[in-house]
Amino acid sequence: MAKHKTPLLDQLESGPWPSFVSDIKQEVAHRYANPKGIDFQIPAECPDDLLGVLELSYVEGETHWKHGGIVGVFGYGGGVIGRYCDQPEKFPGVAHFHTVRLNQPSGMYYKTDFLRQLCDLWELRGSGLTNMHGATGDIVLLGTSTPQLEEIFWEVTHNMNNDLGGSGSNLRTPACCLGESRCEYACYDSQEMCYNLTNEYQDELHRPAFPYKFKFKFDGCSLGCVAAIARSDMSFIGTWRDEIRVDQKAVAAYVGGEFAPNAGAYSGRDWGKFDIQKEVVERCPSQCIRFEGGKLEINNKECVRCMHCICVMPRALKIGNDRGVSILVGAKAPILDGPQMGSLAIPFIKVDDDYAGVKEFIEATWDWWMEEGKNRERIGETLKRLGFAKLLEVTGTKADPRHVKEPRHNPYIFWKEDEVEGGWQREISDYRSRHQK
Amino acid sequence: MALVYEEAKAKIIEFCNSKAKTKSKFYFNDFTALFPDEKGRDVKKILTGMINEEVLVFWSSGSTSMYGLSGAGKHADGED
Numbered sequence: 001m002a003k004h005k006t007p008l009l010d011q012l013e014s015g016p017w018p019s020f021v022s023d024i025k026q027e028v029a030h031r032y033a034n035p036k037g038i039d040f041q042i043p044a045e046c047p048d049d050l051l052g053v054l055e056l057s058y059v060e061g062e063t064h065w066k067h068g069g070i071v072g073v074f075g076y077g078g079g080v081i082g083r084y085c086d087q088p089e090k091f092p093g094v095a096h097f098h099t100v101r102l103n104q105p106s107g108m109y110y111k112t113d114f115l116r117q118l119c120d121l122w123e124l125r126g127s128g129l130t131n132m133h134g135a136t137g138d139i140v141l142l143g144t145s146t147p148q149l150e151e152i153f154w155e156v157t158h159n160m161n162n163d164l165g166g167s168g169s170n171l172r173t174p175a176c177c178l179g180e181s182r183c184e185y186a187c188y189d190s191q192e193m194c195y196n197l198t199n200e201y202q203d204e205l206h207r208p209a210f211p212y213k214f215k216f217k218f219d220g221c222s223l224g225c226v227a228a229i230a231r232s233d234m235s236f237i238g239t240w241r242d243e244i245r246v247d248q249k250a251v252a253a254y255v256g257g258e259f260a261p262n263a264g265a266y267s268g269r270d271w272g273k274f275d276i277q278k279e280v281v282e283r284c285p286s287q288c289i290r291f292e293g294g295k296l297e298i299n300n301k302e303c304v305r306c307m308h309c310i311c312v313m314p315r316a317l318k319i320g321n322d323r324g325v326s327i328l329v330g331a332k333a334p335i336l337d338g339p340q341m342g343s344l345a346i347p348f349i350k351v352d353d354d355y356a357g358v359k360e361f362i363e364a365t366w367d368w369w370m371e372e373g374k375n376r377e378r379i380g381e382t383l384k385r386l387g388f389a390k391l392l393e394v395t396g397t398k399a400d401p402r403h404v405k406e407p408r409h410n411p412y413i414f415w416k417e418d419e420v421e422g423g424w425q426r427e428i429s430d431y432r433s434r435h436q437k
Numbered sequence: 438m439a440l441v442y443e444e445a446k447a448k449i450i451e452f453c454n455s456k457a458k459t460k461s462k463f464y465f466n467d468f469t470a471l472f473p474d475e476k477g478r479d480v481k482k483i484l485t486g487m488i489n490e491e492v493l494v495f496w497s498s499g500s501t502s503m504y505g506l507s508g509a510g511k512h513a514d515g516e517d
Contacts (some may be wrong), residue, residue, distance in 0.1 A: 068498035070505070075489055083497035099499070168495075168502030170466065207488075208495065209465050209481040370477040371513035375464045376501055 002028055003045060004052035008059065024051055027128045038123055038148055042093075042145050046127040049093030051078060052145065053085055064091075071146050073153040075207040079164025080149055096145035097127070100152060101138040101165035103198065106191035107178035117160055125152050134216065137163035137175030137226070159248045169212050171204035175232075176218035177225040184314075185307065186220030187238025187323040187352045194218045196355055197362075208337065210366070211373035211382075221319065222305050228328075228342070234362065235328040235342045240320030243300040244309070250316035251276075251296045261312050280309050324350040329391060330380030340380045343388055346396070347402045361395055368394040440475055445483045448472075450492065453506045461510025462496045462503035 002025070013019040027047045034044065043049075053064050069082030081099040088095035102118075118139070122128055127143030134140040144152065156162045165173035174197055177183070177192035197216060198205070204214075217228035221238045228235035253259045254274060263275045272389065276296075281289045288302035289309060296316070298309075310317045327349065334379030349357050365379070368391070373382045383391055392399055417423045452471055465485060468485065469477050484504060487493040496503045 070494045070496045072495055072497065075485075077488075077495035077497065077502050081497065108511065167499055168497040169500075170502065203481075203485075206484050207481065208497075209477060210485075211464075211466065213500060250462075367477070373466075375466055 001032070002051065003048050004055060006051050006055040006390065009055050013379065020055035021051070024129065031128060036123075037052065040123075041125045041148055042096075042127065042143070045093035045142055046097075047093075047129060047132045049085075050097070050129070051136070053087060053091045056087070056090075065097070067227075071149060073149055073164070075316045076153075076164060078167040078170040078206055079199075081167050083143075084406050094143065097143040098149065098430070100126070100141040100144065100149070101134065101136075101167055102141065102156060102165045103173050104133055104137050104139050104175070106176050106180055106194045108137075109178070109181070114160065114162075121152065121155055121160075122135070125155075129181040136165070136172045138173045156384075164206070166213075169208040169210045170206065170214070171201050171210070172213055172215045173205070173421045174198050174218065175226050179220040180217075183220055185223060185238075185310070185319055187240055187319055188220065190218040190220040190238065193236065193325075193351060193355060193358075197359075200355075200359065201362075204366075210370060212376050212378050212381065212415055214366075214369075222307050222310070228331075230331050230339075230341055231333075231411055232265055232331055232342070233329065234365070235331060236325045236358070239326045239348060240323045241348050242320040242322040244298050244303065244320060245318040246298065247294055247316050247318075248295060251291075251313065252294060255294070256314045256315055257314075259315055261316050271364050280312050283308050290336065324348050325358070327358070329365065330378075330383045331377045332380045336378070337381045337384065340384075342380075343383065343405065344402055345391060345397060347400060361397075364395040365391065440472065440479050440483055442483060442486060445472065445480075446487055446492070449483065450485065450506070453509070457506075457509065462505040464503055468504070 003228040006021075009021045012021050012296045016342045024047050028051065031044045031047060031085035033220045034040075050208060057063055064086050066084040066086050069084065072078075072080045079101050081101070083099060085091050085094045085097060089104035118130075119370065122130060124142050125144060125148045129142040131140035131142060132379075134165045136393035141152075151236060153164065156164070173408075174194045177186070179186040179188070179192075194216075204210070214234070215232040216234050217226045217234070219226055219228040219238060224237065228237055250259065253274050257274060261279065276291050280289050280296075285306055285308075286304045288299040291301075307319075310319065317392050325346075325348075326344060327346035329345045330340055331342035332340050346361060349361075351358065369379045369382055372386060373379065378383075388403065389399070391397075392403065444456070448471055449468060452468075456463070465477075465481070469475075469480050472480055484493060488495065488504075491507055493504050494507045496505055
């Protein structure tokens, strides 16, 4: 029997969508029934009090959570987010309600025994409520008390071979698409790269030294299943630099209606006969495709790798063979300075086994941002404040027309001395030999 | 010039204590400013050492992290 009356929350359950209120109520009933006889290490009433405090917040229009704290596990500056309730007498079950973030497996592949272990651990030492997965991709365990943190950490690291995720001014838990494990479009092994960089930058994940959060995301191709271009401070997006492979027989099969376009997606209604001109040629953003005399031609030099044509005719068009990644910098959500998409910094880089070139770029970028970034300033904001050219300079990246987003606002070019032949010192007599007074 | 752990530690503690009336938590950048000729990563190594010795503690809001002297200001026990 629930402790608190929650009419406002109950109303949320009446909509057409699955409701988090129903999920929490299910856990409330489960904990009170306790069919497995678990010796709960935090109060059994925790989810019940969570509903109570939320209802109170809805009534009063005020939050009752206190923000932040020094909770954590020894030596780690991230992975645990302290939350305390400012009405602990009324809601003792959520007096402490800390969040624990765990590093999710690459591509979010789980073994069922891992999930069972996780659920058993969280029933015993937490509220039983989880969020699979948080916006960054972590496994989010919602609600536990301070004494349980080290116990949970021990269990997770020693018996489940897993680690905490990132929070605070750290490298956040890197996230990737499922990449080459299942997807023919993947231009590199995004899971491997995510795993490699997660291990390489453990210190940045667990010990905060950045001005603010920093996120890596790895998309195997430009279709962007983890939306790296919009959600990460540094996005790694698979691409190729040779030509899209075209199978003209398969193109003819699409045109003739033998193959369903979009691999049979959008088949819920009748869209009419497949029209390659309208659905592929005219949809190309750089207008680099031509279909004439039954033959599809692509001007690959103008192709921007959006992959629309490949998605529509996946049996006829394939990604190129000379593959690598593009690196973009500076995407973020709108907290301080409005939302930003990532800006292309490295148009193409091959990814080899040790990712040496990629790591060199990452570390040069971090060194600059750690020095120049203001407190609570995302790298996208530092870029905006100090200019994209500065990033190219500090990372030793040669400027390229692909870096240009729009024509310059400022008509002046300010050269640096080392960019001008002979520097600022010139012989006046040499000049006068060609120019009269 | 490489940082000497004990000297840097003393400087950090002195800095935290000098601000104790108004501040109990500090951004990472506050410490790099104490050592303008050193790389941020070297300053981080000192801070990590002090965390491991429990001289300093991390503070986190969830989105932002700070460092403070152990026991200074508001802390978990005080927030109960």
